[in-house]
Amino acid sequence: MSTYSDTPRKATDTVQTLPRATYPFDREFYEGLVARRADFELSNSHELTEIGYGFEIAAGQAFRLTLLGGPQILDVGFLSSEDPEEHFFTGGQMAIEGGRISRFTRLWGTPPRSRPLATCIADSLAYTPNERRTRDHFSYGAHCNAHLWHLYTGVHHRPCYDNLRYGFAMLGLHQRYIHDNVNLFQRGGYDPFSGAHLIDESDARVGDHIEFYAETGLFVSVSICPNSGGSDALRESWSDTGPSDPVYPILVEVFDTGASPLGWPY
């Protein structure tokens, strides 16, 4: 059972919500992974020179995404490499973990397996609270596409859908494998009254990174979002000057952790 506090618009008000499913979590295992991160062996490293990138990662490996040039939104899609029709599932994620992603957040896949595909084991962002309670890294924003860019700017630009398609094509997968994705280094939230999706300036800085442990073999596609670091009003990014906003490179590193996944269900 969770409670909701409605502040600051009116006096504190709590309501009882329907108890949600409780999923077991072996925290000791993941804390052990975190403690051993310095001992992970680098398997490969790639500094992105393209705005889309796809790579495969084996179960038990970890991958780290590091910002090299500045705040940069990354849209990342995950598929199981055993069965690419199994993919990250926003609906399930929102029901189980909510929309936030940080250390120890698991990223859940589609039914019927409904299992964790990856677990976040590191998040270097220094979060600064704000009244809108937005926060970097969330799981429900989907990705920009040519339609939105045409609508607001009249040009196709280089949207995340195309970048994700580029990344999956590197892995021999076609565009129908583009499904739900996570939005990393993007600061967002929902307004509980209007239900509107809010975006604010990211807290990310050069050198910030996020790292995921692969619970199963994965195909991963990364998009360097043309909206770069977002803004306190993302609409500015949609302006005529939007397409000329800079985008920044990132580093993708894959590590051997030496730890086999626990498997699911426990």
Add this chain to the structure above:
Amino acid sequence: MIEYKTPTELLETSPQLCPTPIDDAFYEGAGEALAGADRVSSEVLGDLEGAAVELDAGSAVVITLLEGPQIVNVWAYNQADPDERIWHESVIREGIFLRRHTRVWGTMARYRPLLTVLEDTVVADPQLPAGQHHPYYGGGGTPSDWQFAGGADGVKTTWEQFRDLLVARGVSPAGLNEHLCLFQRSIVDRDRQRVEILPSNAVAGDRIALFAEQDLCVLIALSPYLDGSTPIAELGVPQPRPVRIETTERLVEPLPWPYPGISYPDMSRYLDDSGTRTTEPVPTPGIDYSL
């Protein structure tokens, strides 16, 4: 002539992240036509087997609660191309909660409206203004979620109902994604960013009407969560409250998307000669992917 705010005007005034022009007058007219429209089909759904209705573009499906509050989950796809289906990115254009004239948008490559809410009679308790009805992301509805919530064995979840309806129609369930949770009351936990479930404020006689922008197959499943008021572990084998599902004759010819004057991508970059998304593992042509 369609009159609407330009995208620039909408960006300045809309609370939505990616607002889209809408011809409200058109949907007002469609709503008026709904009242006197002939019903083409009518059935009562009162179990956890789900129902599928085929909607012609321009017609509507009306879902009415017969005996009290009941969460009704809905998912839809293009009859001619099941790859085009509703998709949660709709939320960045329309917000989490469906209201009158909310449009439910479809997947790439066409990314166009598939359903539009014409009518919604549910009244939320004004004592908690953040608690609203008909959310997207209302819940996983998966067998796993039901099991880990302590649900009784042998209960058919929403996902299973949808899956079986699709399989019966020769459509792969691999495309199943997030669904609409009609008559469900929810509130956004601002810190966890989770859409929590509250007891529904809907009553017998409440209804919602969805206008079909394309020829669609609409799947409807009664949630074993019933009205969201009882912990799953205490429900036992749930007995859902029945709903009436009606489809109407064509109310009006849907508006085309895009509206006149709206810039639209070149679909040949995404679609093959059959008019569906290509299955070649190639990047979108005509784009410079260098950083």
